[in-house]
Amino acid sequence: MKQIIITSTEYEIKAALLEDGVLTEFFIERDDKKRIVGNIYKGKVANVLPGMESAFVDIGLKKNSFLYVKDLREFEEKYLDGIEHSKKPIEEILNVNDNVIVQILKEPTGTKGARVTTHYTIPGKYLVLMPNNDYIAISKKIGNEEERERLKNILQDIKPDGVGVIIRTDAQGKDEKYFIKEIEYLTKQWKEVEHKSYNAQIGDLIYKDSTLVERVLRDIFSSEIDHLVVDSEDNYWKVIDYISTFSDSNLKLKVQLYHESEPIFEHYGINSELKKVLQKKVWLDCGGYLIIEKTEALVSIDVNTGKNTGTYDLESTVFQTNMEAAKEIPKQLRLRNLGGIIIIDFIDMKLEEDQKKVVEILEENLSKDRIKNNIVRFTELGLVEMTRKRTGKELSKYFLEKCPHCNGTGMIKSSEFIIDDIIMEIRFLSVDEDIKRIKLKVSNQLYAKVQSLYLDFIEKYLKDYNKEFEVLLDRSLERDKYEIVLEN
Structure with missing residues (x-):
């Protein structure tokens, strides 16, 4: 059973995805730490760095954003009279004080400003509009070739000339009417962006991505979800209105308004699960455990046998622990919203066959993740190198802060x-x-x-x-x- 639980107060909204009663994804949006990924701003070039093929752009945030030349090509072609597939260096495209419209790709982290792009995307439930492109892309999770061809033919007929679309996984099996309605809505949004950009000042927000409730409905709520439960009547009607506009009307039957006096997150055991997620150590059912640590460069995950002493021999104990770890690690990455380079130190296995089985289980569980990830290789040292796309803030940013004594090192002066x-x-x-x-x-x-x-x-x-x-x-x-x- 899959359930989405949404709770809200005057200053924050939280949403949780439960699978068979187990917390698998968590989302939060606070008034003081609102998500900016997907937002579009009018910016001004503050500095051009030829040696890094990039520019720093002032978009009104505390730190200047970072624009890489490859993220600028479409803007050059459409708005700066550039040539298609140009390979001009960035210093021939942008100058200091030039105005440029950019969309946030990655949140600011540490000493780094936000990563921005001019490859604009306006997401809907079934489609993502790409206003600077003119091609149709289809989600790889739609595997049936006949369905892929059907969807492609529908969109070729209804999409406006000069714009591209990505067909999302939820589009599978949907009739043309859903796409016509969404194309109209998304193109209207883009026209508003273009109109606002002419009179906007530097740092002005031109387009704001959807609220947390809307993003959950857009990206997660589907026929695979058994129930969506909210504890606010206001949010309940927002959910119903959204479904009426964009989704199958029968999804309304899955929406419930929570009436109990006990807080909804306590009722579903979500708060106790969250406390566990904020710890470095994660216990496995077999008695082994993971140590998950985040550095600026990468995420390291160490697998240990812990209390698992086994019943047969050392190799079977190690294999059992690694197999459980391979199931738990993808869940922890989703829950903690960890991204970038991830190094997993599985316990050394002598048999190559055991290594392959562990990687297969890891890949199988990573495939449940909506965020793009990729296993690079299993090294001779028993380390698995993988990547996961960074999206939004890590969960810890909302609940933890640096220790005033150790300043985040985990160590204090002796x-x-x-x-x-x-x-x-x-x-x-x-x-x-x-x-x-x-x-x-x-x-x-x-x-x-x-x-x-x-x-x-x-x-x-x-x-x-x-x-x-x-x-x-x-x-x-x-x-x-x-x-x-x-x-x-």
Whole structure:
């Protein structure tokens, strides 16, 4: 059974996809952290970098966005009088202060600004409009050749000249009437974008992607979903209106309004599942576990046998753990919304046949992911290299923040390191003849160590400079904080 659960408050909307009662995907949209992927802005070129074949574009965000030359070609052809399939370098296409209309491909991350493109796309439930192209693409998940040909023929007849479309998976089996209605809606949206762009100022938002509720209905809600449950009457009618406009009317029968007093996410066990997803360690049913860690360059996943001691021999224990990991990892990638380069360190397997089975299971479970992914190879070191397209923010960005003590490293200064800083500062102050007495106030964690290991050394050192010294416990200070008080 597949269920979509949607809850909302004044400041956020959350949606969860459950498969047989297990949380498999989670989405959140907050007023202070709204998604910007898919939005279209009017920008101004801030800098052109020939050596990187790219430009930085000011679109009104905190950091300038990044536009790669390959993401500029269609704009050049249609709006800058360029030649089709041009290979001109970016410095011959754009100059500083040029205006350019761009769409967000990737959210800003860390020190990097948003990645933008001029390959505009306006998504609908069954089609994606490509206003700068003139071809028809079909989702690879539609495997039946007769159906692919049928859909292609329908769209060739109804799509306007000069625009392209991508036929989405949900279009499978749909009648022409659905596509006519959606083509009209999408082309109207694009005309509004073009109209707004003429009078827009730099940084103006020209097109905004759909709200979270609309995106869930557009991208996930289909005949495969058994129930869609919402706890807001307002959202309930938005869902019904959307279905009436774009989808099969019988989908309305699957929509339910939640009336119970218990919070809907508690009722379906979603909150407890979310807490687990935010941990680095993920336990497997067999007793093994995964360690999932995100770095700026890649995501690393380490597979361990843990409590799984097996019943037969080591090789079967290792194989069983790796097989469970191969099923769990795709689920964790979807839930955490992790993307980019992903390295999986499976436990070493001696048999090549076992390696192939593990990869097959991994591929089978990755195929359930709506986001594009690709297994590159299984290395001799037992590492699987794969990629997953980055889309939106990672789940952790909404629920976790950097530790003020370690600044996100996961490590904090040792007591010895802090005391070393204290001693250096005292040495600097000791040469000042006007200072007669030095008082050191330290936290509870530092006090015992200073008293037992460093007090005699500091006192003897300061005695040579005719200084008195006293160490005081200040329970109000945080672990790594201290205060030096000077007296004349």
